Amino acid sequence: MENDRTTTAPSRLRAGFVGAGFMAEVHSRAARAAGAEIAGIASSSPSSAARAKDRLGAEQAYASVQDLIQDDGIDVIHVCTPNATHVAFAEAALKAGKHVVCEKPLATNVQDATHLVELAATARTVATVPFVYRFHPMVREAQARIASGQTGRISTIQGSYLQDWLLSRNDDNWRVDAGLGGPSRAFADIGSHLCDLLEFVSGDRIIRVGALSRTLFSGRAKHKDVQTEDLVAAVFATENGTVGSLLVSQVAPGRKNRLMIEISGSESTVQFDQESPETLWLGKRAGSQLLVRDPGALSPEAARLSVLPAGHPQGYQDAFNAFVADTYAAIDGELRAGLPTFRDGLRSAVLTESIVESSKCGEWVDVPGVNQLEGVQ
Numbered sequence: 001m002e003n004d005r006t007t008t009a010p011s012r013l014r015a016g017f018v019g020a021g022f023m024a025e026v027h028s029r030a031a032r033a034a035g036a037e038i039a040g041i042a043s044s045s046p047s048s049a050a051r052a053k054d055r056l057g058a059e060q061a062y063a064s065v066q067d068l069i070q071d072d073g074i075d076v077i078h079v080c081t082p083n084a085t086h087v088a089f090a091e092a093a094l095k096a097g098k099h100v101v102c103e104k105p106l107a108t109n110v111q112d113a114t115h116l117v118e119l120a121a122t123a124r125t126v127a128t129v130p131f132v133y134r135f136h137p138m139v140r141e142a143q144a145r146i147a148s149g150q151t152g153r154i155s156t157i158q159g160s161y162l163q164d165w166l167l168s169r170n171d172d173n174w175r176v177d178a179g180l181g182g183p184s185r186a187f188a189d190i191g192s193h194l195c196d197l198l199e200f201v202s203g204d205r206i207i208r209v210g211a212l213s214r215t216l217f218s219g220r221a222k223h224k225d226v227q228t229e230d231l232v233a234a235v236f237a238t239e240n241g242t243v244g245s246l247l248v249s250q251v252a253p254g255r256k257n258r259l260m261i262e263i264s265g266s267e268s269t270v271q272f273d274q275e276s277p278e279t280l281w282l283g284k285r286a287g288s289q290l291l292v293r294d295p296g297a298l299s300p301e302a303a304r305l306s307v308l309p310a311g312h313p314q315g316y317q318d319a320f321n322a323f324v325a326d327t328y329a330a331i332d333g334e335l336r337a338g339l340p341t342f343r344d345g346l347r348s349a350v351l352t353e354s355i356v357e358s359s360k361c362g363e364w365v366d367v368p369g370v371n372q373l374e375g376v377q
């Protein structure tokens with residue numbers, strides 16, 4: 001469908017969504033908040049797309065993903081489908097000249113993630129991955145304090161991401177199936193967020209890992225032969241010489257989305273807990289304090305992401321809205337700090353493969369940098 005949008009006034013971005021689940025709803029709310037038109041949705045079937053059209057308030061339900069991607073009237077595609085389908089949909093969208101927001105993990109292996117990074121570079125379109133926890137204002141406050149040197153020389157980096165939605169043998173999900181979710185489940189699904197945040201906030205890079213993983217149930221309600229991990233623990237060394245540890249579990253009773261990072265320097269410690277996103281703990285030898293988000297007392301980036309006054313708590317959807325707004329600003333030519341792109345998705349794939357390898361061989365594994373990968377400029 002030729003789309004005549006040669007108006008002089010800046011036209012609103014027209015966003016298309018692939019997938020009809022919870023994340024498509026989260027993405028569409030953020031797109032609407034960023035001023036886009038919710039132009040269309042495609043899913044596994046026309047009937048699923050039709051139901052989702054009403055739920056998302058989209059203009060059109062498309063008969064197929066290809067119809068949506070090939071529509072000239074669509075500017076940006078949000079890929080919100082199971083992990084193993086990301087590379088095909090993101091590739092088709094990039095080749096059709098679309099900007100792309102692809103859910104994490106970007107791909108289920110380094111080779112596919114590298115291919116998408118190269119395609120995005122060639123297409124010269126904006127291609128981002130929702131590592132949205134970077135967009136909590138108090139995360140940016142932590143990052144600013146480390147970058148400014150207020151925390152001193154970093155000695156240790158630790159973190160955990162704990163959930164309980166797969167606690168029981170009867171709990172099941174497409175992510176359990178390596179064919180749909182990829183060879184790693186817990187780490188690829190939420191360890192990816194944790195490591196992205198640890199590296200983003202610390203400004204450091206994990207270069208060696210030693211990991212242990214466990215799969216508690218050999219079979220679940222719908223999957224009889226479960227190979228993907230429920231939990232993983234790892235220790236790591238970083239480029240700047242720090243020592244770190246991480247724990248990722250989807251079988252930790254009472255923990256829902258308990259992503260916690262704690263980074264200690266020679267002067268102070270910063271600790272952020274995603275389940276209490278309005279605060280940041282500042283640890284000191286004498287006089288530790290709990291900082292509560294107040295835009296007037298924050299670093300510029302933390303203040304920029306404070307869309308509500310102090311005392312009106314911001315949360316996950318606000319962070320997601322900020323991520324999509326910054327993606328759309330980049331489409332408009334304004335690149336803002338901390339935008340996670342397909343390169344960050346590739347970084348996550350590299351870390352995931354290193355964690356899986358170390359878990360299997362029981363040895364230390366070196367983690368290459370993205371720039372050291374074959375074919376990545």
Ligand code: SOE
Nearest residue numbers: 104163165189190193250257
């Ligand atoms: C399930 O573990 C999940 O929805 C992840 O897939 C998301 O990335 C995370 O933000 C919340 O939990």
